[in-house]
Amino acid sequence: MCTCITYDNGDFYFGRNLDLDCSFGEKVVITPRNFPLDFRLAGRKEQHYAMIGMASAVSRFPLYAEAVNEKGLCMAGLNFPGNAYYQKPEGQGMELASFEIIAWILGNYSTVAEVKNDLEKMKIVDIAFSEKMPPAPLHWMLADREQCLVLEAVQEGLKIYENPFGVLTNNPPFEYHRLNMNNYMNLSAKSPENRFCDKLSLKPYAQGMGAAGLPGDASSASRFVRAAFLKWNSVSPQDEKSNVSQFFHILDGVSMVRGSVITEAGTYDITTYSCCINTRTGAYYYKTYDDSRIRKVEMQETDLEGAELITVF
Numbered sequence: 001m002c003t004c005i006t007y008d009n010g011d012f013y014f015g016r017n018l019d020l021d022c023s024f025g026e027k028v029v030i031t032p033r034n035f036p037l038d039f040r041l042a043g044r045k046e047q048h049y050a051m052i053g054m055a056s057a058v059s060r061f062p063l064y065a066e067a068v069n070e071k072g073l074c075m076a077g078l079n080f081p082g083n084a085y086y087q088k089p090e091g092q093g094m095e096l097a098s099f100e101i102i103a104w105i106l107g108n109y110s111t112v113a114e115v116k117n118d119l120e121k122m123k124i125v126d127i128a129f130s131e132k133m134p135p136a137p138l139h140w141m142l143a144d145r146e147q148c149l150v151l152e153a154v155q156e157g158l159k160i161y162e163n164p165f166g167v168l169t170n171n172p173p174f175e176y177h178r179l180n181m182n183n184y185m186n187l188s189a190k191s192p193e194n195r196f197c198d199k200l201s202l203k204p205y206a207q208g209m210g211a212a213g214l215p216g217d218a219s220s221a222s223r224f225v226r227a228a229f230l231k232w233n234s235v236s237p238q239d240e241k242s243n244v245s246q247f248f249h250i251l252d253g254v255s256m257v258r259g260s261v262i263t264e265a266g267t268y269d270i271t272t273y274s275c276c277i278n279t280r281t282g283a284y285y286y287k288t289y290d291d292s293r294i295r296k297v298e299m300q301e302t303d304l305e306g307a308e309l310i311t312v313f
Ligand SMILES: C[C@H](CCC(=O)NCCS(=O)(=O)O)[C@H]1CC[C@H]2[C@@H]3CC[C@@H]4C[C@H](O)CC[C@]4(C)[C@H]3C[C@H](O)[C@]12C
Pocket: 001, 002, 018, 019, 020, 024, 056, 063, 064, 065, 077, 078, 079, 080, 081, 098, 099, 128, 129, 133, 134, 135, 136, 137, 138, 170, 171, 220
């Protein structure tokens, strides 16, 4: 499971928890402007926007789990098993493999509004990266400071949703989470008042009781509501250090502790890493399950005109 959020407070931040039972060879990878991107059916891009994010560093193609480009457009892929449906390629139009979609969108577009114009033309097709790497069933959150969308490639085609929450988790489809949020509108960060019945003298006896009923489990639906509650009630000074710290505190509120989530295969889902990106500066902050120190990789400190992928070890 995964949780992705945006955070607007002075600067605009984007990031996620990546919850998984194993590593996918993740490394922070910078794709400079002149690194040729070879798309399977959409052709070769010699030049494009530079981007930074966490990718599987096993290949010549940057397989991003999430990234931001130099214009502040960001995108993340999250598991969507049983619902993601990639179409058969037909050899016409803008056909993209699921593993190419982040690099394609961030390489070519500077804002969500710009992408939106072309989304109708895009088709996500069923192509494996390699025999050992079949397509992952994903849905995506795409955001900039102005707008946030969810993209879901399902049997009926590519669905595009406005996402006013700036939050995404996993199954079921986004429409469910949007409706489910209404079940929690009564929760509050403030101390509650007795609305149960005025004939009973009910009083809060501790802090935090206004949000009693906020779901605490690790399920996707619960993480969605909890991340939204933490994010939308968040208060933080607007400097970089406070914002980044606050962002990780929100993600910590929906993170997975080893042993508490056992998959059907009997393995343990954990929050492998958490990341926070300042979308204006391209600074990528992250921490891992075994090292809570926050590390920072700055896209702008590398040569963005380069022609080779930069993998940060
Ligand atoms: C596992 C992650 C989602 C975490 C998540 O949401 N967990 C929910 C669990 S639960 O289902 O809700 O229980 C997803 C997110 C992005 C994915 C990579 C995308 C590029 C590439 C695509 C290739 O085709 C296959 C390999 C590849 C490296 C992918 C590996 C893996 O699939 C990644 C990391």
